[in-house]
Amino acid sequence: MKVPFLDLKTEYVELHDEILQALDRVAQKSAFVLGEEVEAFEREFADFCGTKHCVALNSGTAALHLGLLGLGVHADHEVITTPNTFVATAEAISYCDATPVFVDIDPATANIDPKLLERAITSRTRAVIPVHLYGRPADMDPIREICARRGVRILEDAAQAHGATYRGRRVGGLGQAAAFSFYPTKNLGAWGEGGAITTDDDQIANFARAARSHGQSARYEHEFVGFNYRMQGFQGAILRIKLRRLYAWNAKRRDFAREYRTLLAGARVEIPADDPRGECVYHQFVVYTANRNALASKLAAREIETAVHYPRPVHLQPAYSSLGFPAGTFPHSERACERVLSLPVHPGLSMDQIAYVANSVREIVGDK
Ligand SMILES: Cc1ncc(COP(=O)(O)O)c(C=O)c1O
Numbered sequence: 001m002k003v004p005f006l007d008l009k010t011e012y013v014e015l016h017d018e019i020l021q022a023l024d025r026v027a028q029k030s031a032f033v034l035g036e037e038v039e040a041f042e043r044e045f046a047d048f049c050g051t052k053h054c055v056a057l058n059s060g061t062a063a064l065h066l067g068l069l070g071l072g073v074h075a076d077h078e079v080i081t082t083p084n085t086f087v088a089t090a091e092a093i094s095y096c097d098a099t100p101v102f103v104d105i106d107p108a109t110a111n112i113d114p115k116l117l118e119r120a121i122t123s124r125t126r127a128v129i130p131v132h133l134y135g136r137p138a139d140m141d142p143i144r145e146i147c148a149r150r151g152v153r154i155l156e157d158a159a160q161a162h163g164a165t166y167r168g169r170r171v172g173g174l175g176q177a178a179a180f181s182f183y184p185t186k187n188l189g190a191w192g193e194g195g196a197i198t199t200d201d202d203q204i205a206n207f208a209r210a211a212r213s214h215g216q217s218a219r220y221e222h223e224f225v226g227f228n229y230r231m232q233g234f235q236g237a238i239l240r241i242k243l244r245r246l247y248a249w250n251a252k253r254r255d256f257a258r259e260y261r262t263l264l265a266g267a268r269v270e271i272p273a274d275d276p277r278g279e280c281v282y283h284q285f286v287v288y289t290a291n292r293n294a295l296a297s298k299l300a301a302r303e304i305e306t307a308v309h310y311p312r313p314v315h316l317q318p319a320y321s322s323l324g325f326p327a328g329t330f331p332h333s334e335r336a337c338e339r340v341l342s343l344p345v346h347p348g349l350s351m352d353q354i355a356y357v358a359n360s361v362r363e364i365v366g367d368k
Contacts, residue, residue, distance in 0.1 A: 038236030060181025
């Protein structure tokens with residue numbers, strides 16, 4: 001049995017007619033950049049997240065960048081995040097000429113460890129970016145308490161967590177602003193690049209709307225030096241259609257995760273416990289093992305594709321060597337990167353495929 005890591009084709013077959021009609025609507029109006037479909041998506045996604053505003057952009061990286069600028073981050077500032085993330089989280093800090101400061105993860109959650117956060121805050125700290133990695137919300141209550149007390153702002157990196165909840169509240173509205181990615185592989189994915197900022201803050205939303213369009217307040221009136229970070233019309237139309245399926249797709253991911261947990265109980269791999277504080281949306285379902293590469297190649301021999309998110313923490317990437325953090329600085333993040341393996345969990349799979357993956361993993365690693 002073949003088990004692809006990702007299968008965007010099944011989704012296309014399911015949505016074919018609806019999507020082509022929506023693309024035709026955009027083309028008929030030549031609304032290729034922003035336009036009615038994007039505006040409608042902004043309203044619908046803001047409603048979904050329970051926020052006042054959504055500003056649609058052309059990538060999650062752009063959303064992180066404008067989110068930080070909207071929080072007033074500039075060259076004198078430090079911004080805290082974890083090294084166990086996709087490099088874009090740190091890049092956005094660098095784009096503001098600010099300094100990334102890393103805090104290690106809690107190995108139980110793979111997210112920033114709130115217990116380590118406070119001692120990383122200095123007089124230069126302007127913001128924290130908690131990353132909801134793999135679709136699991138970071139532990140926001142202690143993070144919000146510390147940040148409120150120390151005057152530090154929060155930009156959620158929700159690129160992997162569309163629809164996840166923390167104590168009953170959707171991610172996207174748990175800080176001053178949040179950044180989402182709609183890269184095609186995400187739980188809510190466009191047919192190309194896409195991203196958005198969600199926020200309740202009028203000033204941040206107004207800033208992001210102007211900044212995505214060359215700092216423009218009215219046609220050819222440029223208040224400040226901005227960017228071309230606008231969402232394409234086609235992407236807005238597609239995202240509206242897919243947003244209506246997101247509940248069902250996320251529910252399927254959660255069912256698959258539950259099945260993996262049941263079938264892998266007692267096997268010689270570590271599986272992070274499900275989060276009692278909220279609903280993880282399982283952008284990835286990860287396991288940890290000392291023999292990650294061997295497990296991946298034995299699964300590949302059984303036609304099961306896997307992936308590694310991520311093989312190297314950001315502080316050990318050549319791009320960030322100038323920060324001067326040697327190996328050993330963030331031991332939990334480093335250990336996670338050495339041992340993590342993502343198993344297929346996308347909603348195009350069947351329960352039989354999930355069972356085949358789980359049984360294969362169990363046969364390969366053995367029982368505890
Ligand atoms: C955690 C995280 N942050 C940021 C990004 C950047 O998003 P994009 O690829 O849309 O720029 C991604 C997506 O790859 C991500 O996974």
